[in-house]
Amino acid sequence: MGQAGQNEFLGLTSRTKAQAQNVFSKQNGGTEEETRLLHFTYYKMSQFWKPGTEKPQILDDEEGGILFFSAPPSSSSRFGYSSIEKQRQRLPVYKYRNAILYLVETHATSIIVGETGSGKTTQIPQYLNEAGWAEGGRVIACTQPRRLAVQAVASRVAEEMGVKLGEEVGYVIRFEDLTKPGATKIKFLTDGVLLREMMDDPLLTNYSVIMVDEAHERSLSTDILLGLLKKIQRRRPELRIIISSATIEAKTMSSFFNTRRANGKTVEAIEPRKDPAILSVEGRGFNVQIHYLEEPASDYLQAAVSTVLSIHDQSFLDPAPQHCSRLFVLPLYSGLSRADQDLIFSPTPRGKRKVIVSTNIAETSLTLEGIVYVVDSGFSKQRFYNPISDIENLVVAPISKASARQRAGRAGRVRSGKCYRLYTEEYFVNEMSAEGIPEMQRSNLVSCVIQLKALGIDNILGFDWPASPAPEAMIRALEVLYSLGIIDDDAKLTSPIGFQVAEIPLDPMISKMILSGSLLGCLEEVITIAAILSVQSIWVSVRGVQKEMDEVKLRFAAAEGDHVTYLNVYKAFLQSGKSSQWCYKNFINYHAMRKVMETREQLKRITQRLGIALKSCERDTQVLRKAITTGFFANACRLEAFSQAGMYKTIKSSQEVYIHPSSVLFRVNPKWVIYNSIVSTDRHYMRNVIAIDPSWLTEAAPQFYHHQRGEKVAY
DNA sequence: GAGCACTGC
Numbered sequence: 001m002g003q004a005g006q007n008e009f010l011g012l013t014s015r016t017k018a019q020a021q022n023v024f025s026k027q028n029g030g031t032e033e034e035t036r037l038l039h040f041t042y043y044k045m046s047q048f049w050k051p052g053t054e055k056p057q058i059l060d061d062e063e064g065g066i067l068f069f070s071a072p073p074s075s076s077s078r079f080g081y082s083s084i085e086k087q088r089q090r091l092p093v094y095k096y097r098n099a100i101l102y103l104v105e106t107h108a109t110s111i112i113v114g115e116t117g118s119g120k121t122t123q124i125p126q127y128l129n130e131a132g133w134a135e136g137g138r139v140i141a142c143t144q145p146r147r148l149a150v151q152a153v154a155s156r157v158a159e160e161m162g163v164k165l166g167e168e169v170g171y172v173i174r175f176e177d178l179t180k181p182g183a184t185k186i187k188f189l190t191d192g193v194l195l196r197e198m199m200d201d202p203l204l205t206n207y208s209v210i211m212v213d214e215a216h217e218r219s220l221s222t223d224i225l226l227g228l229l230k231k232i233q234r235r236r237p238e239l240r241i242i243i244s245s246a247t248i249e250a251k252t253m254s255s256f257f258n259t260r261r262a263n264g265k266t267v268e269a270i271e272p273r274k275d276p277a278i279l280s281v282e283g284r285g286f287n288v289q290i291h292y293l294e295e296p297a298s299d300y301l302q303a304a305v306s307t308v309l310s311i312h313d314q315s316f317l318d319p320a321p322q323h324c325s326r327l328f329v330l331p332l333y334s335g336l337s338r339a340d341q342d343l344i345f346s347p348t349p350r351g352k353r354k355v356i357v358s359t360n361i362a363e364t365s366l367t368l369e370g371i372v373y374v375v376d377s378g379f380s381k382q383r384f385y386n387p388i389s390d391i392e393n394l395v396v397a398p399i400s401k402a403s404a405r406q407r408a409g410r411a412g413r414v415r416s417g418k419c420y421r422l423y424t425e426e427y428f429v430n431e432m433s434a435e436g437i438p439e440m441q442r443s444n445l446v447s448c449v450i451q452l453k454a455l456g457i458d459n460i461l462g463f464d465w466p467a468s469p470a471p472e473a474m475i476r477a478l479e480v481l482y483s484l485g486i487i488d489d490d491a492k493l494t495s496p497i498g499f500q501v502a503e504i505p506l507d508p509m510i511s512k513m514i515l516s517g518s519l520l521g522c523l524e525e526v527i528t529i530a531a532i533l534s535v536q537s538i539w540v541s542v543r544g545v546q547k548e549m550d551e552v553k554l555r556f557a558a559a560e561g562d563h564v565t566y567l568n569v570y571k572a573f574l575q576s577g578k579s580s581q582w583c584y585k586n587f588i589n590y591h592a593m594r595k596v597m598e599t600r601e602q603l604k605r606i607t608q609r610l611g612i613a614l615k616s617c618e619r620d621t622q623v624l625r626k627a628i629t630t631g632f633f634a635n636a637c638r639l640e641a642f643s644q645a646g647m648y649k650t651i652k653s654s655q656e657v658y659i660h661p662s663s664v665l666f667r668v669n670p671k672w673v674i675y676n677s678i679v680s681t682d683r684h685y686m687r688n689v690i691a692i693d694p695s696w697l698t699e700a701a702p703q704f705y706h707h708q709r710g711e712k713v714a715y
Numbered sequence: 716g717a718g719c720a721c722t723g724c
Contacts, residue, residue, distance in 0.1 A: 146722065174724055192723040221723065335719050359720055381720035394720065439722090447724090505724035534724095541719060602724090661716045681718075 084160055088126075091119030093281050100124060100279065101131050104209065108233055109241045109257040109276040115283025116409060120244055121213050122157050125186045128209050129168075133240075134185035138208035143191040145219045146365060147173040154178070154188040174505070175598050191221040195228075196505065199454055203232055204239075211242040215253065216402060217364065218438035218467065224448055226466050228455065230257060237271050247402045247435065254278055256466050286412035288374075292425040300377040303422045307375050308355055311420070326351060332358035332366070335541050338591060344368060363406050367413070374411040374419040376404060378427075384442045387476040389653050390634070392444060393680045400436040404428065438467040445469055445477040446508050450486065453493050454502035460491070480634060483704045484512050500610050504603070506530060513631030514603070515612070516700075522617035522624045523607060525567055529628070531599035532566045533676055533688060535592045539662075542587070549587045557664040560621050561673070561690030563628060565664050570596070625690055630700040632674045637686065638694075639671050648673065648686070651697075651705075660685040 088094065093114065103110040114120040121142065128140045144150045154171035163169055170179030171188040179187055189197075191212065198204060210229065215222055229241050243253055259274045297303035312327060330344050345368075348354040360380045362368065382397045399407075404421065411417030421428065440448070448469075449460055457463060461474055481487045486498045486508055493499055497515060504511040510530045517526030532538055539549070556572065558564035569586075573593055576582035583590040607614060617623050629636075637648040637657055646669055648657045657678065659666050663686070665673065672694045675686035698705045 190723065196724055217722090219722065331719090333719065334721065361721065363721090365721070383720070396720095451724095537719095543719090546717095661718095666716075679718090685717080 084162075088119075088123065088160060091123060092117070092284050093119040093123045096279060096281055097123075097127050101127055103277040103279060104128065104133075104240050104242065106272055107277040108237065108239070108259075108272045108274055109243065111243045111245065111253055111257075111276050111278045112281060113245055113247070113278065114281035115246055115285065117284035117413075118281040119284075120281060121153050122160065124211060124242065124244070125188075126157060126161065129185055133208045137182065137206075139184060139206050140186045140209045140211070141194065141204075141207045142186070142188050142211040142213055143194050143222075143225065144188065145191060145214050145217055145222060147190055148365070149214075150188045150190055157186060157188075175602065191219070191225045195221055195225055195451060198228065199502070202455055203236055205236075207239070209240040209242060211244060213244045214246070214364075215243045216245040216247040216435070218436070218440070220439045220443055220448060223438055223440045223466050224451060226253075226256070227464060230259070230464060233257075233259070240272070243276075246406070251278075253466065256464075285409055286414070287416040288408050288412040289416070289418045290408060291418065291420045292428065293422055294424065296424055296427065297422050300379060300422050304375050304377055307420050307422065311373050311375075311418075312353060326353060327355050328352040329355045329357065332356050332362060334359070334361050334365075335536060337540060337589070341366075360403075362410065363403060368410070370414050371410050372415065372417040374407055374417065376407045376419060376421045378404070378421060378423040378432075382436075382442070383439075385444050385473060387470060387472040389655050390444070390476060390480075391655065391678050391680065391684065398432065400434060401428065401432045402435050404432065440465065440467050440469050443469075443473075445473050446480050449474070449477045449481060450493075450498075450502050450508050453481075453487065453491075453498070458492065481508060483634065483701055484508060484631070486512065500612075503610060504606055506534060506603075509631040509634075510534075511631075513628050514607070516630035517624070517627040518607065518612040518615075520617070520623045520627050521613075521615045522620070522627055523612065523614050524616040525624050526627050527600055527603040527607065528570050528596075529563050529566060529624075530603060531596045532570065534599055535589075535595050538566065538569060538589055538592045538596065540587050540589045545587075552587050553664070555586075558621070559668075559691075560625060561665050561670075562663050562676075562688045563690050564621050564624070567624075625692055626696050626700070628690060629674060629692055629696045632676065633697050633701045633704065635675045635686075636692070636694075636697055637673050637675065639669055639673075641671075645669075655684060657684040657686050659689055660687045663687065663689045665689045665691065 093100075100110070100112065112120055112124070121144075125140050125142050128134070134140050142153070144153065150171050150173050154169055155165050158165040158167075158169040161169060165171075166178040167180055167183050169186045169188075170184040172179055172193050173190050174193065194204070194210075204210065212222060212225060212229070215226070226243070233239060233241065241257070243257070245253065254276045257276045293303070308327075328348055332341065332344055344354075344356050356362070356368065363380075376399075378399060379396050380399050380403065381394050383392055383394055384397075385392045408419035408421075411419050423432075452460055452463065460478070461471065478487065478491060482491075484497075484501075485494055486501050488494050488498075493502060497512070500515055501508050501511040504514060506514075510533060514523070514526050514530055517523045539553075542549070553565075556565050556568040558568055569588065572586075573579075573582065573588065578593070578597070580590040582588075583593060604614065634652055636651045638651065640647045640649055646658055646667070648659070649655065650657060657675075659669065659673070660679065668691075670691035672692050673686070673689045674692050676688035677686075679685050679687055
């Protein structure tokens, strides 16, 4: 690499300021930081919370370090309010307004438990703004796990405040920044975006209050964020954190954030209390009557069907023999096209009843108004990660009480409803776990580890998590990152590879592939592949036209494998002038392709910022496959020549795997392949497969394969 | 010759 390249890499290294400033380590002095803190503290004193006339009634539980509130009666209505103002006052959260402001002022962390419909998400940021928390250029942040929620809540709040979205009230999601620095006071964003922001501003100094909403969902990025916020609090005592959760299991969170010293050191008046406050706000749903089975069901599918039919029989006054034809049954899952998803909102044909058979997309992501009956199987498909085999499995597993309540709540949104649980009450009470297993404890952790490393957190195994992940999973993640050359012998990010990988918002194996692609002169191609691999599928999912689809696929098929096939599709799509019509004809998902283009543009910007060269390898697919190999060498498999046709074994752990029938290499069965991911059903199927030469493996990861060869691999 | 958890940067 030339001198210019070196400098660019060095320039990059300082981009990850958290690492450079080492803000989370103990020895850090950081006078600049302290000056800023002083400024904040001084500022805050001058606009101390005005308790107003009514002081909230507080029941102080000193033992647990938790405050319980009983709300004062709601204040009488006054004149001069617009209807939107009246609506705001009718929300259950309104009568806790002063209590919430008092808690936030006096406690570093406040936990607000509120059911759906309490209004906490839209109102609390506004209360904080009204109380002055956004003065002096500071910003109130509110995070959400999902992009759609960010957009929806932000526009609602902008409307309530009578301001233009993107001015005082703004939002940031991937690909979309609708904020105005200096003007935006309330900012909604996904927790993933806030984590990315920490790479540039590790102490999140722009924010006076950070509200983490939907914390009960315990998503991977929410948990990482909470762990980091706890660290930030030590350096920024003036920062306020609000954790908002729908379940009462808030004590776990409370003890996590309780940093009060046991020996009772005198705390200065301006410092908030370190023990979190808990406040509970009631929801505003309608009554939902719960029904249980008397005996456990042996087949939940059968039980679900007969329950639906019996609801239908009971509630139709004229149960004609052909009553099934009166059912209007629709599927709902995320892989459906938008048009098919929108069908569920379509009016029900006259004389018919709509039945929606849904995955748990309907549990949190999508809200259907007007549901009266919910049938809850008691199961959902959940991802579990096995760190030993390094394989993620999708399994049907029992849901938690929290999920069951969430499902039932879907029946009571516009009027009272009923929920039929396909399990016994005894099972619900005694056997169902209160909450689901946090994602952190059932995921592959490579992305999570690299994010922490990028923030300068060296002791990953000792990191204080809201829920500790399995040590095996941590160790596996460290091993993978080490073999990729992303971390060194001391488990620190390598320069430049490690720092660059941390900058790219994708799975580290994909990021490594991109960086190798630039060195090998095929960056144009690898970022296209990276973008395509980041969407669920570029093919449409239509049933009944499989044959035509397969024939069309053959037009793009490349002997090298799926990645090269995707490149052919992308090129043809560009040649068509990015035509949606062309997509339709070729069974390509147009929306997925648009997302691919968006992602590709972002990756292009990032690689430009990293100063790496955007070159094309034209028709040389060998360098391309070598680049893929440098990222995915750990997913190498060899065909078992003398066993069942099409059976492969992974080099890493001798797992039995097969090429997925959707792959262009299905039935082709090259001797050596590399896969992108595995889907597990009755067998482990490799998805997105390319053929490789085994010599590339030792080239890409000499230590990894040197070590493995002696034990398991015989070429 | 398969089977369609869900998010997110």
